[in-house]
Structures are given as structure tokens and as C-alpha cells.
Amino acid sequence: MELQIIFTDERPKYIQIYQAILKSILEKSMPPHHKLPSKRNLAQQLNVSIMTVQLAYEQLQSEGYIYSVERQGYFASAMEEDWQYAEKPSVQPKESVGKEIGINFKNGQVDAGAFPYKQWLRLYKKQLQVLDGANAPWQGEDALRVQIAYYLQQARGLECQPEQIYVFSGFQQQLLNLCLFFKRPAVGMEEPGFMRARSVFEQLQLNCSPVPVDGEGCSVPDETVKLLYTTPAHQYPTGVIMSASRRMQLLNWASQQGSYILEDDYDSEFRYAGAPIATLSHLDHRDCVFYFGTFSKTLLPSLRISYMVVPASLTDDFEEFNAFQKSTVSRIDQLAVSRFMEEGFYAKHIAKMRTLYRAKRNCLIHCITEYLGEEFKVKGDSAGLHIILGLPEGLEESDAVERAKEAGVMLDRASTMYQLEKPRNHIMIGYGAPSMDEISFGVEMLARVWNPS
Numbered sequence: 001m002e003l004q005i006i007f008t009d010e011r012p013k014y015i016q017i018y019q020a021i022l023k024s025i026l027e028k029s030m031p032p033h034h035k036l037p038s039k040r041n042l043a044q045q046l047n048v049s050i051m052t053v054q055l056a057y058e059q060l061q062s063e064g065y066i067y068s069v070e071r072q073g074y075f076a077s078a079m080e081e082d083w084q085y086a087e088k089p090s091v092q093p094k095e096s097v098g099k100e101i102g103i104n105f106k107n108g109q110v111d112a113g114a115f116p117y118k119q120w121l122r123l124y125k126k127q128l129q130v131l132d133g134a135n136a137p138w139q140g141e142d143a144l145r146v147q148i149a150y151y152l153q154q155a156r157g158l159e160c161q162p163e164q165i166y167v168f169s170g171f172q173q174q175l176l177n178l179c180l181f182f183k184r185p186a187v188g189m190e191e192p193g194f195m196r197a198r199s200v201f202e203q204l205q206l207n208c209s210p211v212p213v214d215g216e217g218c219s220v221p222d223e224t225v226k227l228l229y230t231t232p233a234h235q236y237p238t239g240v241i242m243s244a245s246r247r248m249q250l251l252n253w254a255s256q257q258g259s260y261i262l263e264d265d266y267d268s269e270f271r272y273a274g275a276p277i278a279t280l281s282h283l284d285h286r287d288c289v290f291y292f293g294t295f296s297k298t299l300l301p302s303l304r305i306s307y308m309v310v311p312a313s314l315t316d317d318f319e320e321f322n323a324f325q326k327s328t329v330s331r332i333d334q335l336a337v338s339r340f341m342e343e344g345f346y347a348k349h350i351a352k353m354r355t356l357y358r359a360k361r362n363c364l365i366h367c368i369t370e371y372l373g374e375e376f377k378v379k380g381d382s383a384g385l386h387i388i389l390g391l392p393e394g395l396e397e398s399d400a401v402e403r404a405k406e407a408g409v410m411l412d413r414a415s416t417m418y419q420l421e422k423p424r425n426h427i428m429i430g431y432g433a434p435s436m437d438e439i440s441f442g443v444e445m446l447a448r449v450w451n452p453s
Contacts, residue, residue, distance in 0.1 A: 017056035032078035102408035103442030107386035107430035136331035140167025185226030217242030233268035239380020287311035367443035
């Protein structure tokens with residue numbers, strides 16, 4: 001049989017020859033043990049080089065679709081199983097879409113424009129020049145773990161050793177690892193609480209008990225749970241700061257129940273009245289608190305670097321559990337962050353961003369008062385990068401979010417953070433990403449669509 005191939009520009013010619021012969025063999029239009037044309041003859045027939053045909057034949061032979069007999073040539077292999085060949089479409093690159101125009105009031109965003117790229121680039125280039133190409137230890141680079149330990153001691157009052165610190169590529173990855181370490185335990189979670197934590201528990205199909213949040217923070221669980229997820233310094237999303245008495249109650253509960261507390265300290269650096277709230281972990285003398293920290297809010301989310309502080313009494317077991325893991329965080333990024341901290345840029349950057357975010361928060365609250373009025377109630381504004389906005393009677397969350405979207409203002413629903421009774425009159429406004437001019441314009445746009453009269 002003569003091969004008929006119409007070449008296109010989408011793929012190399014040898015691949016197209018390979019695919020044509022493969023299709024003939026699988027669809028049985030080329031019978032088993034049929035002799036293929038010689039490389040020279042097929043090259044002449046298709047007007048290609050002999051090397052092109054040779055590459056196609058070698059690929060088919062390596063995959064077992066043809067075989068060769070010395071001094072006789074190439075033959076189609078016998079396929080014992082019937083198989084319908086289906087050619088897959090070639091890769092079609094997506095058309096680039098321009099950046100969506102609008103006001104980004106989504107929570108969890110940072111002001112990337114204020115990042116000190118010049119200093120970062122200098123440190124990053126320096127690491128590239130001296131790096132030997134090896135992987136980072138799965139625990140994280142020693143230099144970075146040391147700098148994190150120094151930072152936690154000085155800024156958060158948390159005394160720990162570098163050996164207790166483990167570096168991960170984001171909150172959800174380390175939460176997943178911790179849940180597997182505890183062999184898929186029964187967990188408790190703040191109600192309301194961080195939906196990305198809840199999604200990990202749901203994916204693992206864990207028994208997850210909602211634990212109410214009141215004016216003092218996360219309550220003591222009524223259900224028996226092995227692991228309690230909480231955000232003491234700035235409850236997510238309500239902004240409540242856990243009281244000292246509640247902290248003692250939770251620590252005593254964990255000690256008595258043989259349970260553990262997961263303290264997610266996701267944005268405590270950005271407190272706008274007084275010093276940052278001390279960690280729950282620094283009160284823990286019974287090794288029952290796991291501390292979660294991140295660089296996503298203080299540096300850039302795209303770095304994907306987070307860390308966990310494991311109680312000293314559990315580090316050996318944790319090391320054994322993860323003995324065959326590999327680091328999922330770029331070694332270059334880890335070393336750059338380490339130098340960034342060591343040279344003092346990290347502390348300076350946090351101080352600068354705290355001042356900037358305080359100004360943005362003040363601008364947002366002023367604009368809400370001026371454009372929206374007293375019917376809209378601001379909650380949880382003492383820290384962090386978002387507020388909760390209570391809506392007036394007659395304006396429900398779903399309607400408010402849709403109207404805002406039509407006006408080009410992106411918001412988050414507060415109801416997604418609830419497992420049980422979902423509120424219908426609250427939305428979240430993040431102020432990390434937009435400039436103060438954008439904040440003012442965005443709130444003015446919200447006033448137009450929410451108060452059309």
C-alpha cells in the first residue's frame with residue numbers, strides 16, 4: 001500500500017509520518033507483518049529527507065508498532081487488541097486577553113506595586129550566580145529557617161528553634177500535610193472560617209465540626225476533635241481578636257483532651273492600633289499548638305512560600321512521616337527571601353506596607369461614610385487587609401455583589417465563609433490591591449448602584 005500524507009505546518013514532518021503509519025496499523029488498514037517502504041523510497045515518495053523517515057520509523061519501532069528484519073526492512077507489528085485510533089487536536093494557544101478593567105476589592109490581595117523589586121532582583125541575581133543547582137532540603141533551606149526563627153522571636157514573641165520550622169508552598173499544602181500526619185483526624189473549624197481551610201478538610205473527607213466565633217474569638221469545641229483550626233490574632237473573616245481568657249481556655253482544653261490547635265497567623269503584621277497581637281503559640285508550654293505563617297501577605301502571593309512551626313516534642317515524628325518528601329519550594333526563592341530578611345529589607349518593607357495599608361483602610365472607611373452613609377456598618381477594621389461591610393435592610397449580599405460586578409467593582413461574598421446559617425446582608429471589601437484613588441472611585445461606584453435614588 002502507498003502512504004498518502006498531506007503535510008501541514010502544525011507539527012514536524014516525521015511526527016506526521018509516524019502518525020499516518022500508526023493510524024494505518026491500529027485501524028488494520030495496514031495488515032500485520034506488512035512490509036513498509038524502504039526509507040529511501042518513502043523519502044522520495046513524500047519528498048522529504050531520509051533522516052525524516054528514519055526518525056519516524058525509529059519512533060514506531062521503539063513503541064512496538066513496527067519491527068525490523070535484517071536485510072529485509074521494516075514490517076507492521078501484529079496488534080492483538082482492537083484499538084480505534086483518534087488523532088488529538090494540536091495545541092491552540094489562547095488569545096491574550098487584556099487586563100480586566102475594574103476595581104479589585106477582592107480580599108487576600110496585596111499592593112504588588114509597592115514591592116521593593118530593585119533590592120529583590122539584586123539578591124535574586126546573586127543567588128543565581130552562586131547556586132549549585134541542587135534541590136533544597138524538604139524541610140526548607142537552613143538559612144531561611146534561621147531567619148524565620150529570628151523574626152518570630154523578635155516580631156511575634158514566639159520562641160522556637162530552626163529545627164521546628166518547615167517550609168511549604170502555601171497554606172493549603174501544609175494544612176494537607178498536617179492532616180495526613182494526624183491520619184485524617186476529626187477537626188474543628190471556626191464558624192465562620194477560612195473557606196480554603198474548609199476545602200482541604202472536605203477534600204480529605206474529614207469529620208469537620210463548626211465551632212462558633214463570639215466576641216472573644218473561637219469558642220472551646222463541644223465536639224471531640226483532634227485538631228482545631230483557628231485565627232486568634234485576626235479572626236477570618238470577622239476580624240475579632242481572641243481574648244486572653246479565651247486563649248487560656250483553648251490551651252487548657254487542648255492539654256486536657258490530648259488535642260492540638262492550629263494557629264493560622266495569616267496577616268497579623270498589619271495591625272493599625274498598637275503593637276501586633278502576640279501569638280497563641282508563645283503561651284503554649286505544653287506543645288499543643290502548630291503555628292502557620294506565610295510570606296503571601298508581607299511579600300508577594302506569587303512567591304508561594306509559607307511555613308509551619310511544629311511543637312518540639314513532635315518534630316522527630318514529623319520528620320519520620322515526611323522522610324521521603326522533596327521540597328516543593330524553589331531553592332532560589334528561599335535563599336533570596338533569607339537574604340532579604342538578613343539584610344533588613346523584610347522588616348523595613350513590613351513597616352512601609354503597614355503605613356500604606358493603614359492609609360488605605362482610613363481612605364476606605366472615610367469613603368464608605370461619605371458615599372454610602374451610616375446605614376452601611378464597618379466591622380473588623382482594626383487589622384488585616386479587608387473589612388466586613390454590613391448592608392442596610394433591603395439590600396442582600398447576592399444582589400449587592402451582582403450590581404457591583406456590573407459596575408466593574410469586584411467583591412467577595414461573606415456567606416461563603418459560613419458552613420451553617422449563611423448571612424444575607426454582609427460583603428467583604430479587600431483594600432490591599434487598589435490605590436487610594438481607586439478605593440475612592442470604587443466606593444463611589446458602589447454608592448451609585450446600591451443607592452440609585
